[in-house]
Amino acid sequence: MGQPIISISDGAEIGKVKSFVINPDKGSVDFLTIEHEDWQVSVKAIPFKKVIGIGEYAVTVESDRAVIDLKEIPVADQLVNKKIRIIAAKVMTRKGELLGEVKEFYVDEDTGCIPGIVLLAGETEEILSSDFIMTYGKDIIIVKEEAPGHFLDSADKLLQKMEAEETEEISAEGGMDVLRTKQVELLKGKKASKDIYTGSGERIIASGMILSEEDIVRAQEAGPGVFVELSMNVEE
Template identity: 55%
Template sequence: MKRSAQIMGLPIISISDGVQIGTVKTLVINPEKGSVDFLTIEQEDVQFSLKAIPFKKVVGIGEFAVTVDDHSAVIDLAEIPIANQLVNKQIRIKNTKAMTRKGQLLGEVTEFFVDEETGEIIGVELTTSDRQAALPAEFVLTYGKDILIVNENAASALVEEAELLWKSESLDQVLATEEKRAETGVVKEKDALQALREKQIEILQGKRVMKDIVDANGNVLIAAGTVLTVDDIVKAQEAGPSVIIDVSMNVDA
């Protein structure tokens, strides 16, 4: 996974001839898909139209460069209506306000994270009233030009470290599925929460905890080496979302 800031400004290299095509100017967001669909290009020679590379044409995004097979990966945005429309929407994500559907301000977005293989947005980093935290993309409902609309339960899904966004991916997927089911009326909210807890028990039961799990006050809730029982998992669930995520991140395979 890459921070958007790690991609911006990278040289774009053509593998076939070892030539630098330009540098990454902007990341073009597709708000409906929640993904980066194009990288626009900054080139030294003056261009009368904006050039870009479809994300699916990117071979790799490394520490020092973005690579493509050859110059044919570059397109003229003026000739691709869909790409041009996305650019004109000017979805920026960073420096937007994160707000719930009911108008509750969650914080200000300072960064977002991209799967360098697919372009999918994995999550966002934001500053709340009292801390810096990260939110899985599953809880984002709308990517707007100025406002990010998030699920009502987004505050409880915040994690302290951005790395947890992808390390706890399987648990987040389960949570996202249940959230969507609840929102579309397939199940009621309480049923969705119960289904999530049952899935967590199914995933974690019988696994060994690799470190001490502590509650919000720093008290050891589950000792390292414990083989998790249903009671252990329920205890972690009742201690809060951050505790059950900590458990899921620190069990043996």
């Protein structure tokens, strides 16, 4: 928020990012609202799918034609009126246990989907995958009761999970050969951070091992559960 929005075709700033419009049903950022001194009456926004890039200093779009008036898009206007906020929202389990509040959240630059949140629990920061989020409310986020047992200690773990999910999508679209090749590309050269065992108790990957193509294939052949366990326990 606050970054300038640059039109690539004009090479000019068309405003600044004022806020995120959250879609609570999809768990995604659907629009970026724009702050501009000439637009005081109506609310202008850019659909997230129209964003070309999110850089360190600016957000880029193809042209100012990406800008829409939210009042002209009923669905978008309804989302704005829901006033869903994530940062500073309280996080509570389905059974009413207060876990803390959201300090920050992650967004997939390509899709706008929210893969996870950073939860401030007392003095401790925890990362929680959106898989455990049940409801994005106006002031409160409801999560599954088992969420506290699945906190991640680094953003890398969340990224690995996203990569694993991406390979599953590739499998559905292009078959197992494409999936296996993608898995090898993602993990080859990374270091295993724990011992990995098959369902029968055989250790196939040792902690500290730098993964070769053969190691990854061995995990693939041991079954999807074993491979997911490996993908969630690697480091650069």
